[in-house]
Amino acid sequence: MKIVVLLKQTFDTEAKISLDAGGRINRQGVNLIINPYDEYAVEEALRLKEKHGGEVTVVSVGEAQVQDALRQALAMGADKAVLVSPDGVEVDEYSTAVILAKAVARQEYDIVLAGWRAIDDGSAQVAARVAEILGLPMVNMVTKLEVNGGRAVATREIEGGVEVVEVPLPAVITAQKGLNEPRYPSMKGIMQAKKKPLEKLGLSDLGLDPAQAAPKVKILQYFLPAARAAGKILPGEPAEAAAALAKALREEAKVI
Amino acid sequence: MSGIWVYAEQRNGQFKKVTLELLSAGRKLADRLQQELCAVLPGKGVAGLAGTLGEYGADKVYVLEADALEHYTTDGYTNAVTALVQEHRPFAFLLGCTVLGRDLAAHVAQRLNTGLFTDCTALELEDGQLVFTRPIYAGKAFVKGVCPEARPVMATVRPNVLSVDPPQAGRTAQVVQVAPQVGEIRQTVKEVVRQESTRPELTEADIIVSGGRGMKGPENFKLLEELADVMGAAVGASRAAVDAGWVPHSMQVGQTGKTVSPVLYIACGISGAIQHLAGMSSSKCIVAINKDPEAPIFKVADYGIVGDLFEVLPVLAQEVKKLKEEG
Numbered sequence: 001m002k003i004v005v006l007l008k009q010t011f012d013t014e015a016k017i018s019l020d021a022g023g024r025i026n027r028q029g030v031n032l033i034i035n036p037y038d039e040y041a042v043e044e045a046l047r048l049k050e051k052h053g054g055e056v057t058v059v060s061v062g063e064a065q066v067q068d069a070l071r072q073a074l075a076m077g078a079d080k081a082v083l084v085s086p087d088g089v090e091v092d093e094y095s096t097a098v099i100l101a102k103a104v105a106r107q108e109y110d111i112v113l114a115g116w117r118a119i120d121d122g123s124a125q126v127a128a129r130v131a132e133i134l135g136l137p138m139v140n141m142v143t144k145l146e147v148n149g150g151r152a153v154a155t156r157e158i159e160g161g162v163e164v165v166e167v168p169l170p171a172v173i174t175a176q177k178g179l180n181e182p183r184y185p186s187m188k189g190i191m192q193a194k195k196k197p198l199e200k201l202g203l204s205d206l207g208l209d210p211a212q213a214a215p216k217v218k219i220l221q222y223f224l225p226a227a228r229a230a231g232k233i234l235p236g237e238p239a240e241a242a243a244a245l246a247k248a249l250r251e252e253a254k255v256i
Numbered sequence: 257m258s259g260i261w262v263y264a265e266q267r268n269g270q271f272k273k274v275t276l277e278l279l280s281a282g283r284k285l286a287d288r289l290q291q292e293l294c295a296v297l298p299g300k301g302v303a304g305l306a307g308t309l310g311e312y313g314a315d316k317v318y319v320l321e322a323d324a325l326e327h328y329t330t331d332g333y334t335n336a337v338t339a340l341v342q343e344h345r346p347f348a349f350l351l352g353c354t355v356l357g358r359d360l361a362a363h364v365a366q367r368l369n370t371g372l373f374t375d376c377t378a379l380e381l382e383d384g385q386l387v388f389t390r391p392i393y394a395g396k397a398f399v400k401g402v403c404p405e406a407r408p409v410m411a412t413v414r415p416n417v418l419s420v421d422p423p424q425a426g427r428t429a430q431v432v433q434v435a436p437q438v439g440e441i442r443q444t445v446k447e448v449v450r451q452e453s454t455r456p457e458l459t460e461a462d463i464i465v466s467g468g469r470g471m472k473g474p475e476n477f478k479l480l481e482e483l484a485d486v487m488g489a490a491v492g493a494s495r496a497a498v499d500a501g502w503v504p505h506s507m508q509v510g511q512t513g514k515t516v517s518p519v520l521y522i523a524c525g526i527s528g529a530i531q532h533l534a535g536m537s538s539s540k541c542i543v544a545i546n547k548d549p550e551a552p553i554f555k556v557a558d559y560g561i562v563g564d565l566f567e568v569l570p571v572l573a574q575e576v577k578k579l580k581e582e583g
C-alpha cells in the first residue's frame with residue numbers, strides 16, 4: 001500500500017508570538033515542530049504500512065528548515081520525503097494546495113493522509129483543496145481508520161457525536177486527535193533517517209508556473225490582541241467568595 | 257456578481273445559532289451594498305423552515321431538497337451547493353465555522369477556484385471590499401485580509417461572535433425550490449452515533465463551565481454538570497482531564513481542542529497553560545477557581561477565587577440558583 005502524508009512544519013504550541021519590523025509574524029528564535037495533527041497522520045501511515053506493507057512518503061511545501069520536520073518523520077519510519085520550496089513566492093492555502101497536489105500526483109498512492117488543521121496560521125482547508133484538485137473523496141477529522149479491500153472505513157468527529165463513513169480508495173483522510181498516539185523516533189530510526197531519500201524541488205521541477213499557484217487572498221495586516229485588564233480576586237472563605245462571585249456575575253458583569 | 261449568500265445549517269429542524277448570526281450580519285451588508293440576502297437550505301423535508309430565514313432577514317431562500325441530502329456528505333453537499341453558486345454567481349458566500357461548515361466551505365471554495373477565510377471573528381465592508389479578520393496561532397495573533405478578485409468571496413465565521421438581531425414576525429422571503437445536482441456521492445454514511453444532550457453545544461454555548469486536572473477524577477465532573485444545569489451552560493475540559501480519560505476529547509477546549517467564545521467561561525482546577533488559553537481567551541468574561549494563587553489562569557480572569565473548587569462549586573451552584581429564582 002502506497003501512502004502519502006501531507007506534513008506541515010509549525011511553530012511550537014508554546015511559542016510567543018510577536019511582530020517584526022515589517023509588521024509580519026516574527027519567526028526568529030521560534031521552536032519548530034511537526035504540526036501535531038500531521039504527526040497523527042504520520043503515525044497512522046506507519047501503522048497502515050506495518051499492517052498492509054508498502055511505502056510511506058511525506059510531502060511538504062515550505063522553506064529549507066522544513067527538512068528537520070521531514071527528517072523526524074523519516075526517523076519515525078517513513079521511507080522518503082519530498083520538500084517543495086515555493087522559492088520565496090507568496091503563497092496562500094490555494095497556492096499550497098496546488099503545489100501539494102502536483103507533488104502528490106508524481107507519487108503512486110492508495111491513500112493520502114493529512115492533519116485536519118495546521119495549528120499555526122492554518123485554516124483547515126488545504127487537505128480539502130488537495131482532495132478536490134486530485135479528484136479524491138475525503139473524510140475529515142478522523143479518529144479511527146480501517147483500510148480493507150480498496151475501501152477505507154473512517155470514524156469521524158461530528159457535533160455531539162461520531163459518524164462512520166466508508167469511501168473507496170484512493171482517498172484523502174484527515175487526522176483528528178484520538179486517532180493514535182504517535183511514536184517517538186528510536187535511535188536506530190534517527191540514524192537510518194539520515195540515509196533516506198529527501199528530494200528537494202522547486203516549482204519549475206513540478207512544471208508549475210508561479211502564476212498557476214498565485215494566491216487568491218491578500219493579507220492586509222497582522223496584529224496582536226489587546227491585553228486583558230487585570231481581574232478581581234474575590235476574598236473570603238469559599239462560601240463567602242462563591243456568593244460574592246454569583247452576585248458580581250449578575251450585577252456587575254451582567255452575564256447570568 | 258451580486259448577492260450576499262448565507263449557508264443555512266440546521267439539524268432536526270433547528271437552525272444553528274450561527275446561521276441566525278450570519279443572517280443578521282448579512283442583512284446589514286446587503287443593505288449597504290443594495291444587494292439581495294439569500295439563504296441556501298439543503299436537506300430533506302426542510303422547505304418548512306424557509307419562513308424562519310425570512311423573519312431573520314433573508315430576501316430569498318434556495319431550498320435544495322433531495323433524499324440524498326438527508327444526511328450531510330462531503331460530495332453530495334459540495335456538488336449541490338457548488339452548482340447553485342455557479343449558476344447565480346453571488347458576491348459573497350458565508351458559512352458558520354462548524355464541523356459541517358468547515359468541511360463544505362473548503363471543498364466548495366476549491367471547486368469555485370476562490371479564496372476562503374476560515375473561523376473569522378469579524379467582517380467589515382471597506383471600499384466595497386469585504387475585509388475579514390481571523391485569529392492565527394491559536395488567537396495569539398490576528399490577520400486581516402481580502403479576496404481581491406476571485407468570486408464569490410468566501411468565509412466561515414466563528415459561532416457566537418456576531419450578534420443576532422430580533423426576528424421580524426411576518427417578514428417573508430421568496431422561496432425558490434431547486435432540484436439539486438447531487439451527483440455521485442462517494443462517502444457512504446454507515447452509522448451516526450450522537451450522545452443527545454440537554455446541554456448546549458460547546459462551540460455555541462453562552463456559558464461554559466470547564467474542569468481540569470484539579471477535578472481529580474471523572475466522578476467529580478458531576479459538580480460541574482450541576483452548576484452547568486442551573487446556568488444553562490455547556491461543560492468543557494482541559495487536555496489534562498481528557499488525557500486522563502475522565503471525559504471525551506469532544507469536550508476539550510484549547511489549541512488542539514475546541515475554540516470557544518462564550519459570554520462567560522468558568523475555569524475550575526485549570527492552571528491556564530498557553531494551549532488552553534488559546535481556545536478560550538476570546539471569552540467575554542472569564543472566571544477562575546483555583547487553589548494556587550500563582551496559576552496563570554488568574555492573569556486572564558476577570559474574576560477569581562483562590563480556593564478549593566470542591567468547596568466553592570456547590571455553594572456557587574446554590575447561589576446562582578437562588579438568584580435565578582429571584583428573577
Ligand SMILES: Cc1cc2nc3c(=O)[nH]c(=O)nc-3n(C[C@H](O)[C@H](O)[C@H](O)COP(=O)(O)OP(=O)(O)OC[C@H]3O[C@@H](n4cnc5c(N)ncnc54)[C@H](O)[C@@H]3O)c2cc1C
Pocket residue numbers: 013036467468469470471493494495496497508509510511512513514524525526527528529530531532535545546547548551563564565566
Ligand atoms: C501540542 C500540545 C497541545 C495542547 N493542547 C491543549 C489543549 O487543546 N487544551 C488544553 O487544555 N491543554 C492543551 N495542552 C496541554 C497544556 O499544556 C496543559 O498541560 C494542560 O492544559 C493542563 O491542564 P490543567 O490545567 O487541567 O492541569 P494542570 O496544569 O495540572 O493544572 C491543574 C490546576 O488545578 C489546580 N487545582 C488542583 N486541585 C484543586 C482544587 N481542589 N481546587 C482548585 N484548584 C485545584 C492546581 O492549582 C492547578 O493549577 C497541549 C499541550 C501540547 C504540548
Ligand SMILES: Nc1ncnc2c1ncn2[C@@H]1O[C@H](COP(=O)(O)O)[C@@H](O)[C@H]1O
Pocket residue numbers: 006007008009035037038059060061062093096100113114115116117118119121122123124125126127
Ligand atoms: N505547507 C504545507 N505542506 C504540507 N502539508 C500542508 C501544508 N499546509 C497544510 N498542509 C496539510 O494540510 C493540513 C491542513 O492545513 P491547513 O489547511 O493549513 O489548516 C495540514 O494538517 C497538513 O496535513
